[in-house]
Amino acid sequence: MRTISIPLRATVFSLAVATLGGCATFSQDGGFDAVGSLAKERIGKEVKWVKSDADAMTVDATVKQLLSKPLAVDDAVTIALMNNKGLQASYAELGIAEADLVQAGRLRNPSFSFGRLTRGDEIEYERKLMLPILGLLTMPLTTKIESRRFEQVQLRAASDAVRIADDTRRAYFSAVAAQETVKYMEQVKTAAEAGADLARRMAAVGNWSKLQQAREQSFYADATAQLARARQTLSGERERLIRLLGLWGANTEFKLPDRLPDLPKAPRDIADAEAQAMQNRLDLMMAKRELAGLADSLGLTRTTRFINVLEVGYQRNTSNQQPRQTGYEIEFQIPLFDWGGARVAKAEAVYMQSVNRASEMAINARSEVREAYGNYRTAFDLAKHYRDEIVPLKKRISDEQLLRYNGMLVSVFELMADARAQVTSVNASIEALRDYWMAESALQMALTGRSATGVAMGAAKSGATAEPAGH
Secondary structure, three states: OHHHHHHHHHHHHHHHHHHHHOOOOOOOOOOHHHHHHHHHHHHOOOOOOOOOHHHHHHHHHHHHHHHOOOOOHHHHHHHHHHHOHHHHHHHHHHHHHHHHHHHHOOOOOOEEEEEEEEEOOEEEEEEEEEEEHHHHHHHHHHHHHHHHHHHHHHHHHHHHHHHHHHHHHHHHHHHHHHHHHHHHHHHHHHHHHHHHHHHHHHHHOOOOOHHHHHHHHHHHHHHHHHHHHHHHHHHHHHHHHHHHHOOOHHHHHOOOOOOOOOOOOOOOOOOOHHHHHHHHOHHHHHHHHHHHHHHHHHHHHHHOOOOOOEEEEEEEEEEOOOOOEEEEEEEEOOOOOOOOHHHHHHHHHHHHHHHHHHHHHHHHHHHHHHHHHHHHHHHHHHHHHHHHHHHHHHHHHHHHHHHHHHOOOOOHHHHHHHHHHHHHHHHHHHHHHHHHHHHHHHHHHHHHOOOOOOOOOOOOOOHHHOOOOOO
């Protein structure tokens, strides 16, 4: 009975360990449902993980349908969330993190050794089975650590989706504004060309001086150059939007609306912006998860500072001349030279580093959301000022000049000179409306996503919107 009991207990123990190691399994959704919920709460859009040919065909059909009409900003965000390849690549991190989580819930495979020894006519066989006991003892803690890391990856994937939505909105508004500027500059160039041609003919018959003709010709030349810059800006903005949408081939020929969306009647009034940021920002949530994971990791490091390798093995030796030999073996490292102090000190330093970085992130988040809201309100006030004051005033001046021209009180060149003076105001109005929509998107990002890195108020104007010289 004694010779049978030891192998039997070892076999039962091995089966129990194998059963325990096989408990960790993969989830059906791969952790993506949590990502979708986090993203939808912040951007109000569904996200999709393309994992099969059927999913790709569905996405392709949806993209073609949305591109069949002038592209709206919400449709652009929908396409980017489904079709941006970089975003899809970030979702693959979920599979990697979940694999690490499942692996943490499984024991390292036992090791088996076999030996054949001879001594004269004696032949001895050694069989040894080693089981990783320390891994079994620390499995709950390591599984908890990997679970927190998996949650961090989910938050990071949701943050990437929110960032792509924000980048797409900004690229969309920039592209529409650039297109609107091009159309306006084409009208300016046409008017300047007509003025230059009229000046040339009047100078030819002696009714105009060479100086006056040169001024009109200079305005026409500047308008031509500004139109070329505006077209180049539009091309660059469209390409940036195309990259975010993940489009190629015939799909890049989509149409944009003729003008930017109208300014809302009133700006958003957010009384608790800082509190919302502290509660909803994904980067802060990731920092909290990281701190919790490091705290658990520090506990594991302290637990295993003296013994980090512990294995138990069953041994069975047989010989053709000696009775069978059975027993067990325990193997562990002796902390003779390395007592684990360096590993613990490193873990503590890493933890305190993350504590301070998380504190800095929280402080910066409060500042960023205040700055983003200030930019948003200023952008709204400027766009409203151009819409309600400056542009109507310029139009009133133009109408008065037209009445004077009809009454033969001013010449056509004075009328054209007044029209040239409106170029800067119209372009600035387009930019102000564009800046408002970009500031609105930046505010939403500062409240819910990562640190705002968008265009600040007072950004340099593009060359396409500079005032053509000459009068």
